[in-house]
Amino acid sequence: MGKTNKDKRDLYYRRAKEEGWRARSAYKLLQIDQQFDILSGVTRAVDLCAAPGSWSQVLSSKLNSSTTSSAKIVAVDLQPMTPIEGVTTIQADITHPSTLQQILDCFENELADFVCSDGAPDVTGLHDLDEYVQHQLVWSALQLATCILRPGGTLIAKIFRGKDIDIIYAQFAKFFERVVCAKPRSSRGTSLEAFLVCLNYKPILHWTPKLINNQSTSEFFAGANLMGAATKTATTVGANHEERAIVEFIACGDVNDIDSDASYAIDGDFKRLDPVQKPTAPPYKTALEMKRRGELARR
Structure with a gap:
């Protein structure tokens, strides 16, 4: 979060800076946990696509809140991320087999209780x-x-709701006893963003997942009989269709809390706050360096 962001009137944005969160997205995980109590008993957690690290901050705060806690948290992202106390950071591709091994090494080859991706x-x-x-x-x-993920574990993943999201629901439901579409109050109502809350992981029988470099998603899930699976419906006998499902939609967060879509006035004594965490590898960095060297020319 920067000092002159267009969202400076967003109170979640302003509250995050005041409370020390790296991004307003921290409240999304906090509100999901408030609704589902997903972090109770978690001792090994993985935060995928973690940068800039607000969800890792929440995990560290929640899981390492007591002196007797021995939780292990791993954050993975292609972008570099400034360290967070109590979190092991891995700069890597989440689809690469070596990343899987690095995570397991951090857990001493034990399986995770919780995986999230924002x-x-x-x-x-x-x-x-x-x-x-x-x-x-x-x-x-x-x-x-x-x-x-261990059997009985939890997965949280950001989704964009669209016309085919019910296919995702049906396929994820094969791996978890309960799948919910959650919409935290801190997520703007005008956004298609929501979160899959997948509870109680149940491995597919007679299928052993194995990451192989340059393997497509379809190839990975081929043994689980998911991708491209055809089903027949009573109304279209003989026709092939993707299996679809409808899941619960739950709004998370106090209804009396801040409206994430509202624009609030700034008080006269408003003071700008420095970013909690400055960008470690901003996408514009290379362009600025080229401009200083005179290597960018108007076209």
């Missing part, structure tokens, strides 16, 4: 494209989760 692509404004890329991130998170 990752999202750079939005283009082309909704079908954005939804497709986001779904690929969700599937990548599930790939890794099936390899490191």
Whole structure:
């Protein structure tokens, strides 16, 4: 979060800076946990697509709140991330087999209780494209989760709700006893963003997930009979259709809390706060360096 962001009138944004969170997204995980109590008893947690680290901050705060706590938290992202106390940071690709082994090494080859992913692509404004890329991130998170999550564990993953999201619901429901679509109050109502809350992981019988480099998602899940699976409906006998499902939709957070879509006035004595964590590798950094060297020319 910067000092002159266009969201400076967003009270979640302002509250996050005041309370020391790296991003307003911290409240999304806090409100999901408030609703589902997903972090109770968790001793090994993995935060995928973690940068800048607000969800890792929440995990560290919740799981290491007592002096007797021995929770292990691993944060993974392609981008570098400034260290957080109580969190092991891995700069790596979540789809690469070596990343899986690094996580297991941190857990001394024990399986995780909790996996979360708040990752999202750079939005283009082309909704079908954005939804497709986001779904690929969700599937990548599930790939890794099936390899490191213990039976009975929990997965939280950001999704973009679109016309085919019910296919995702149906396929994820094969791996978990309960799948819920959660919308935290801190998530803007005008956004298609929501979160899959997948409870009580149940491994597929006679299928052993194995990450292989350069393997497609379809190839990975082929043995689980998910991707491209055809079903027959009573109304279209003989026709092939993707299996679909409807899941619970639950709004998380106090109804009397801040409205994330509202624009609030700034008081006269308002004081700008420095970012909790400055960007470690901003995308514009290379362009600025080239400009200083005179390597950028107007076209």
